[in-house]
Amino acid sequence: MFSVASHLTARSAMNDDAVALNSKKSSKRRCKASRGASRTTIRAEKTKDGPSVCIAGVTGAVGQEFLRVLKQRNFPYSEMKMLASKRSAGMKIEFDGETYVTEELCAESFDGVDIALFSAGGSISKKFGPIAVEKGCFVVDNSSAFRMVEGVPLVIPEVNPEAMKGMKVGGKAAIIANPNCSTIIALMATTAIQRKVGIERMVVSTYQAASGAGALAMAELKQQTKELVNDGEIKTKEIFPWGYAFNLFSHNAPMTENGYNEEEMKMVKETKKIWNTTDISIAATCIRVPVMRAHAESINLTLKNELSEADARKIIGEFPGVSLIDDRANNRFPMPTDASDQDDCYVGRIRRDISQKNNKGLELFVVGDQIRKGAAQNAVQIAELLLK
Numbered sequence: 001m002f003s004v005a006s007h008l009t010a011r012s013a014m015n016d017d018a019v020a021l022n023s024k025k026s027s028k029r030r031c032k033a034s035r036g037a038s039r040t041t042i043r044a045e046k047t048k049d050g051p052s053v054c055i056a057g058v059t060g061a062v063g064q065e066f067l068r069v070l071k072q073r074n075f076p077y078s079e080m081k082m083l084a085s086k087r088s089a090g091m092k093i094e095f096d097g098e099t100y101v102t103e104e105l106c107a108e109s110f111d112g113v114d115i116a117l118f119s120a121g122g123s124i125s126k127k128f129g130p131i132a133v134e135k136g137c138f139v140v141d142n143s144s145a146f147r148m149v150e151g152v153p154l155v156i157p158e159v160n161p162e163a164m165k166g167m168k169v170g171g172k173a174a175i176i177a178n179p180n181c182s183t184i185i186a187l188m189a190t191t192a193i194q195r196k197v198g199i200e201r202m203v204v205s206t207y208q209a210a211s212g213a214g215a216l217a218m219a220e221l222k223q224q225t226k227e228l229v230n231d232g233e234i235k236t237k238e239i240f241p242w243g244y245a246f247n248l249f250s251h252n253a254p255m256t257e258n259g260y261n262e263e264e265m266k267m268v269k270e271t272k273k274i275w276n277t278t279d280i281s282i283a284a285t286c287i288r289v290p291v292m293r294a295h296a297e298s299i300n301l302t303l304k305n306e307l308s309e310a311d312a313r314k315i316i317g318e319f320p321g322v323s324l325i326d327d328r329a330n331n332r333f334p335m336p337t338d339a340s341d342q343d344d345c346y347v348g349r350i351r352r353d354i355s356q357k358n359n360k361g362l363e364l365f366v367v368g369d370q371i372r373k374g375a376a377q378n379a380v381q382i383a384e385l386l387l388k
């Protein structure tokens with residue numbers, strides 16, 4: 001039977017018990033928060049009328065989360081197929097009371113499949129995404145391969161569902177791109193403000209978790225932490241060239257010519273595409289921090305029109321998929337542990353920026369589980385829109 005722990009051991013030289021991807025404990029965790037409006041979810045069991053679904057990259061951090069999210073949201077499906085690399089072919093995976101055998105992803109994998117959830121990396125998406133579409137399969141892609149391609153919808157269901165208007169299982173197949181996780185989390189916190197008064201400038205600083213770099217990075221952080229605590233030094237450096245435990249560093253995405261790295265530029269470009277505007281200035285600094293799961297972001301806004309702090313708090317809190325943790329009296333604001341394994345993004349520290357004139361400067365802090373809302377959950381929500 002598939003276990004991430006044994007699989008990671010097979011995938012790398014790491015001798016760790018790896019990541020606790022199957023922990024149910026945290027999903028029961030509830031923090032004190034005012035809930036936003038509830039989301040639309042489709043409720044159904046395995047059904048003959050449901051679409052045939054496959055997961056490309058099922059053994060990865062996002063792939064494993066797909067399984068949990070599909071089950072938790074009771075996504076309707078008639079058939080389910082588990083795909084990964086050759087290395088994982090033959091591995092058994094339990095899902096919804098049935099045992100599936102993982103298959104090596106190939107062109108034929110998409111025969112008869114209605115919806116493919118892709119999380120096997122950009123090169124696999126580029127190669128097999130178009131093949132899947134050719135075979136009549138909708139592709140919901142988690143990589144950056146197609147995000148900025150004209151005509152490919154880049155969708156956060158709470159923010160711009162209209163971008164995939166008319167797309168429906170049974171109709172003409174297409175690729176739909178899932179935005180970058182940091183972009184999703186930032187726009188969950190700020191779209192209400194953009195809609196209400198417009199945003200002239202957005203400056204984001206991120207604090208990104210190990211989970212954003214995949215299952216192996218999570219395992220490495222855990223391993224290094226053990227080594228530091230037990231032996232006083234880091235011995236394992238396989239994913240990042242420097243120590244990750246008790247450290248932080250500029251995001252590992254490749255650097256671009258303008259001095260921003262690709263993760264930072266994704267936030268700039270994707271935000272404009274999702275909000276369908278070029279009339280905004282955006283800059284980001286993305287940092288990897290030794291948090292296991294859930295990204296945090298500090299966001300500074302210059303607004304086009306005035307908005308009081310109270311009104312900002314009200315409209316952010318009412319946005320679907322957002323909860324507030326903004327308790328100044330107790331100095332209690334969102335933390336990654338609040339968001340881990342949770343559907344919602346949590347926003348707090350909502351305050352006027354005292355360095356900006358009038359009521360046009362606003363600061364806030366957001367955390368979101370980027371494997372979940374930043375990847376698997378957002379993709380499954382997109383798949384739900386394909387069924388409406």
Ligand code: NAP
Binds near residue numbers: 057060084118211212
């Ligand atoms: P991961 O934990 O490293 O998992 C990678 C997955 O891809 C594994 O299932 C792996 O299968 C599979 N794979 C690798 N090479 C393959 C091949 N040649 N053929 C078929 N399958 C192959 O990575 P991840 O974090 O889940 O990320 C996966 C994708 O989602 C990436 O494109 C990433 O950018 C994107 N994404 C990740 C996050 C996040 O928070 N982690 C957020 C948004 C988007 P094996 O186990 O067989 O090698």
